[in-house]
Amino acid sequence: MRQNGDKRDRVQSKKILIVSSTTQTLYNFRIGLLRALRDNKFDVRAIAKREEFDKKLEEEGFKCIFLQYLDRKGVNPIEDIKLMLELRRIYREEKPDLIIHYTIKPNIYGSIVSRFTGTTSFCMITGLGYAFTKKGVLLKVVKLLYKISLGFTKKIFFQNDDDRKLFIEEGIAPSDKSVLLSGGVDTEYFSPEVCRNLNKKNSNNLSFLLIARMLWDKGIGEFVKAAGIVKKRFPDTEFQLLGFIDKGNPSVIPEDKIKDWEREGLIKHLGSTDDVRPFICKSSCVVLPSYREGIPHSLLEAMAMAKPIITTDSAGCKEVVENGKNGFLVPVKDAEALASAIVRFINLSEVRKIKMGEYSREKAIKEFDEKPIIKICLKHIEDALRNTKFKNISGVKR
Numbered sequence: 001m002r003q004n005g006d007k008r009d010r011v012q013s014k015k016i017l018i019v020s021s022t023t024q025t026l027y028n029f030r031i032g033l034l035r036a037l038r039d040n041k042f043d044v045r046a047i048a049k050r051e052e053f054d055k056k057l058e059e060e061g062f063k064c065i066f067l068q069y070l071d072r073k074g075v076n077p078i079e080d081i082k083l084m085l086e087l088r089r090i091y092r093e094e095k096p097d098l099i100i101h102y103t104i105k106p107n108i109y110g111s112i113v114s115r116f117t118g119t120t121s122f123c124m125i126t127g128l129g130y131a132f133t134k135k136g137v138l139l140k141v142v143k144l145l146y147k148i149s150l151g152f153t154k155k156i157f158f159q160n161d162d163d164r165k166l167f168i169e170e171g172i173a174p175s176d177k178s179v180l181l182s183g184g185v186d187t188e189y190f191s192p193e194v195c196r197n198l199n200k201k202n203s204n205n206l207s208f209l210l211i212a213r214m215l216w217d218k219g220i221g222e223f224v225k226a227a228g229i230v231k232k233r234f235p236d237t238e239f240q241l242l243g244f245i246d247k248g249n250p251s252v253i254p255e256d257k258i259k260d261w262e263r264e265g266l267i268k269h270l271g272s273t274d275d276v277r278p279f280i281c282k283s284s285c286v287v288l289p290s291y292r293e294g295i296p297h298s299l300l301e302a303m304a305m306a307k308p309i310i311t312t313d314s315a316g317c318k319e320v321v322e323n324g325k326n327g328f329l330v331p332v333k334d335a336e337a338l339a340s341a342i343v344r345f346i347n348l349s350e351v352r353k354i355k356m357g358e359y360s361r362e363k364a365i366k367e368f369d370e371k372p373i374i375k376i377c378l379k380h381i382e383d384a385l386r387n388t389k390f391k392n393i394s395g396v397k398r
Contacts, residue, residue, distance in 0.1 A: 014096075015043040015094065015098075016042050016044050017044075017094060018030060018045070021048060021102075023051050023053035025102065026102075027057055029183075031060070032374055033374055040378065045094060045096070046065070047065045048070075049067050049070045068086060070106075084113050088117060097120070098122070098384060098385060099119055099121040101121060103126070104129050109149070112152060122156075123150060124157045127294035127316065147173075155177050157380075158180055159181065160182070181380075184368050184374065190280075190304035191304065194277050195305065198278055207240060209279060209282075209286050211242045211276055211286065212241075213246040214241065214243055215246060218291075219333070221253075221335075222333060222334065223338065224261050224266050224267055225338075226335045227266045228266055230343060231266070237342075240279070240283070241258070242271070242279050245258070277301075285310060285327070286309050286310075287309070287338075287342070289330065290317055291312070291332050292314050293317050296311070299320050303320060303360035304365075306358055306360055308327045308356035308360060309326065309360060310328045310345065312329065312331065313331060314332045320363075320368070325359050327356060328344065
């Protein structure tokens, strides 16, 4: 027993780097894993571009290392080479036992660099990004870079099976390294109990809330068109957008366009927030007509808070809805079908709407609670740390 304990202690004293494009994504979507690693005595470092959320991570007790050369949406090869050199310097200085990469550039360039510093790495593919919603040179380049980099990583985690199968079938990812591990949500933090402690909404009008960055490929254009269709029959229905304008993204919706929609009375843009729960509480239904996702975190949050949802029959989105039970599925890029689903929801009885929300909550707890998902992830991490024989080709003494 003592020997087993010693072995486990040795695993848990290892250093792990968590690398992502922004501290915002680390705090909003990975904080559960970061806390679990810390609670299990791992030495954890968060690496990302510096922004406002770095203070929140530091308040949690995590040491942050900030990237200077990570341009999330840029395609300048010189800047990407600078990023690789920066990552190489950090990996050599930190001498980690495992690196976990999130988001496109850390997944691609971080995996390549980890190979040349002799460090084991994981890739967490939480969505395929803008490039995979378009056809052209950019998509070909991204696929090639993924194919090169994923050969260097120990395991590749996908949040939905469509993405996993796509990468395997196109020869981008080896099947023996590819693991399906869904995204999860903190069902205690996101709970209907929160709504009971908030003031009830003043308006009796139905409201439909879309939580996302203001990007065309989130289906926001279709949401606004659907709002226009629905308002002709139900003029008091409210349509709200919650999320920041991601100006560095090629799919960004111009701020002037959003203001035009507001002036036309189609939607209200609520800006961005650190806490989406009050907004979810005040909504009747949460909508995300996205073209493609990993697993949409905003819908998991809404489900956990017992809200019906409407989303598209697309990769990542369709996994969270049982059509007619906790919401409705509609085709991608089909504003009229989206409007029909919204009208269908409006015409449901109050009892039916409540039942839908209750089923959302049940499904969130049963399938997407982050605690068992994090436990599985921890098991993969511990197995990798026990079984890895490092090939140190960096010249760094470990």
